[in-house]
Amino acid sequence: MFSFEKESNKNVDNFKRCLASTVKTQSHWGEEVPISWTKLESVFKHLQKGCKVFPFSILLRIVLKTNDLGIKNEEDLLNALTFFNETGVILFQTEIKHVIILDVQWFVDAFKCIILDEKHVKDKTFLDNFDELHEYGLLSNNLLEKLWKNDNFYQYKKSLVNHMKQLDMLAELSEEMWYVPCMNKQKFDSTILDNCNASSRLCFLFEFLPFVIYHRLVVACINNMGMKPWKSTGRMCIFHTVTILTYKDDTHRVLVAICDNKERTHRDFPYSLEIQINVTKPREIDTRTTSKIQELICQNITVLTQGFFSCKRHSHVGYRCKLVPFGRNLESHIIKEEEMTKQDYECSKCSQVHIVNVDSIRRFWKVISF
Numbered sequence: 001m002f003s004f005e006k007e008s009n010k011n012v013d014n015f016k017r018c019l020a021s022t023v024k025t026q027s028h029w030g031e032e033v034p035i036s037w038t039k040l041e042s043v044f045k046h047l048q049k050g051c052k053v054f055p056f057s058i059l060l061r062i063v064l065k066t067n068d069l070g071i072k073n074e075e076d077l078l079n080a081l082t083f084f085n086e087t088g089v090i091l092f093q094t095e096i097k098h099v100i101i102l103d104v105q106w107f108v109d110a111f112k113c114i115i116l117d118e119k120h121v122k123d124k125t126f127l128d129n130f131d132e133l134h135e136y137g138l139l140s141n142n143l144l145e146k147l148w149k150n151d152n153f154y155q156y157k158k159s160l161v162n163h164m165k166q167l168d169m170l171a172e173l174s175e176e177m178w179y180v181p182c183m184n185k186q187k188f189d190s191t192i193l194d195n196c197n198a199s200s201r202l203c204f205l206f207e208f209l210p211f212v213i214y215h216r217l218v219v220a221c222i223n224n225m226g227m228k229p230w231k232s233t234g235r236m237c238i239f240h241t242v243t244i245l246t247y248k249d250d251t252h253r254v255l256v257a258i259c260d261n262k263e264r265t266h267r268d269f270p271y272s273l274e275i276q277i278n279v280t281k282p283r284e285i286d287t288r289t290t291s292k293i294q295e296l297i298c299q300n301i302t303v304l305t306q307g308f309f310s311c312k313r314h315s316h317v318g319y320r321c322k323l324v325p326f327g328r329n330l331e332s333h334i335i336k337e338e339e340m341t342k343q344d345y346e347c348s349k350c351s352q353v354h355i356v357n358v359d360s361i362r363r364f365w366k367v368i369s370f
Contacts, residue, residue, distance in 0.1 A: 001208060028086045036070030037080050041089055043069070048102040053159045056098050093166045099159045110153045110160050111169060114139060114180055137184035137238065141176040168216035168304070171223050179222065179229070179238065181215040188242040188257075190327025192232045196253075199277040199285050199364040201320040202294060203259075203334045204301055205269035213304055214258035214273060218243045220300045227254060242326065244278075252289050253278050255326050256297075265333055265349040269316055272334065273301065276326050277364065290364040319361045321347040321354070335361075 002015045023029060040063065047054055063071045071077050081100065085092040091101035101107050118130060129146070132138040148154040161178070164170050171179040218238075221227045227245035229236035230253050237244035242257045255276040262270065275297055277290045318339075322332040333349035335356065345356040 026086070028083060031083070033080075033083055034070045036068060037083070039066075040069050040071070040080055041084065044084070044090055044102050052101065052103045052106045053156050054100050054102055056100060059100060091163060093163060095166055096162050099162075101159070101163060107160065107163065109151070110148065110156075111164065113147045113151065113153065114144070114170075115182055133180065133183055135185055136236070137180045137182070138173075138236070139170070139178045139180050139183075144178075165219075165223055168219040168223070171219040173222070173228065179219070181218050181238070181243075182212075184238055184240050186239045188239040188327055190325065192237060192244075193255075193278060193325040193327065195281050196278040196325055197281055197283065197285060198323070198325040199290055200323050200361040201326065202275045202365050203318045203320065204273040205316040205318055205334065205336070206271040206273075207269055209258065209271035209273070211258065213301075214241070214256070216304050217273065217297070217300060218245075218256055220304065221245055221254065221256065221297070224300065225296050247289070247293060251279060251283065252286065252293070254293055254297075257326060261334070263333065263349075269334075274320070274326070278325060285364065287364055291366045294365045319365075321345075321350065321356050321361075323360060 002011045002018070004011055004015075043062070043066070047059075060074055060077055063069050063077055064073075071080060078094070078097070081090065081092040081097075082094070084090045088104060091104050091107055114133070118134060129140070129143050132140065133143060144157070145154050148157070153160060161170070161172075165172055169180070171181070173179055221243075222229075222245065225247075227247055229238050230244045230246045231237065241259075242255065245254045245256070246252075247254050255274075255278060257274045257276075259272045259274055260270065261272060275294070277285055277293065279285055316336075318334040318336040320332045321335050322330060324330055324332070331350050331352075333347060335345060335347065335349075339345070340358045340362065343358050345358050347354055347356050
């Protein structure tokens with residue numbers, strides 16, 4: 001992290017050096033690629049003048065007919081497209097390889113139309129439909145059509161939305177509704193968990209945690225793990241820093257939260273992603289289910305943090321020292337996995353020293369290894 005001051009060169013040189021060294025660690029840095037691929041980039045720029053989204057099948061036919069591109073088959077083209085995606089020339093996802101977005105800035109502009117406030121809405125006639133997005137992050141197809149109609153994005157809705165889903169920018173709740181987590185401003189009310197039995201809290205600890213990691217994790221839970229927002233009193237339980245999702249048969253609910261731990265005892269790792277499972281009383285939590293959820297979430301956190309040097313996670317896993325539903329105004333601290341060497345752990349981090357039964361905390365989760 002670097003702090004900057006107005007009209008000052010403080011930290012500028014250090015930032016430049018860090019930026020340069022970070023760029024050099026990228027997978028494509030120093031990679032040898034065919035010189036002929038530069039001609040393929042020229043093909044992209046030429047095609048971009050006529051359209052922003054291009055079918056893979058047609059591009060394959062074009063490049064196979066062009067002798068000097070050095071591309072002889074579909075695999076060669078996939079390798080080239082992957083390289084140009086990594087270097088930011090195009091947007092290409094192998095999971096939806098049938099379509100290529102030729103203009104990355106155009107794609108960014110499409111998303112900018114969604115993440116805006118009421119002051120920047122061009123068409124004031126539909127502000128009455130804007131509150132659900134602006135306050136809760138809920139984007140209806142009707143509103144999306146209005147946001148995109150003036151800039152000609154809507155005709156490419158399917159391709160744009162599929163890429164945004166693949167990049168964990170939004171989650172699909174139905175064919176007519178999406179969740180855009182970075183727009184959600186709702187505050188969490190812990191009373192919705194008053195009639196619940198809750199597991200211990202599994203914590204992933206970080207020195208620095210970009211907020212987008214939390215957003216992407218929530219989206220991945222919905223798009224990739226089949227979870228959906230839990231409803232209480234008719235509203236989805238999705239909040240700015242906390243999200244509650246149902247899992248499979250809707251009996252078990254998964255709470256995902258991002259926490260800023262300001263206590264001195266958490267100085268080394270002041271940020272955490274925390275997971276807690278809850279069920280409605282008198283139901284009991286099935287530890288086989290919690291173990292499966294833990295496995296799925298660990299896999300996704302590993303993928304989501306791969307590109308962030310500041311999110312190295314080796315052994316940075318722990319548990320809250322008290323077994324209570326999330327959000328209660330009760331002092332608790334995180335105990336690292338490696339600190340739990342005895343059955344009865346004495347927690348001296350809290351103002352009142354207390355004994356933690358390690359089995360009661362860990363029984364909900366399998367031992368985690370990265």
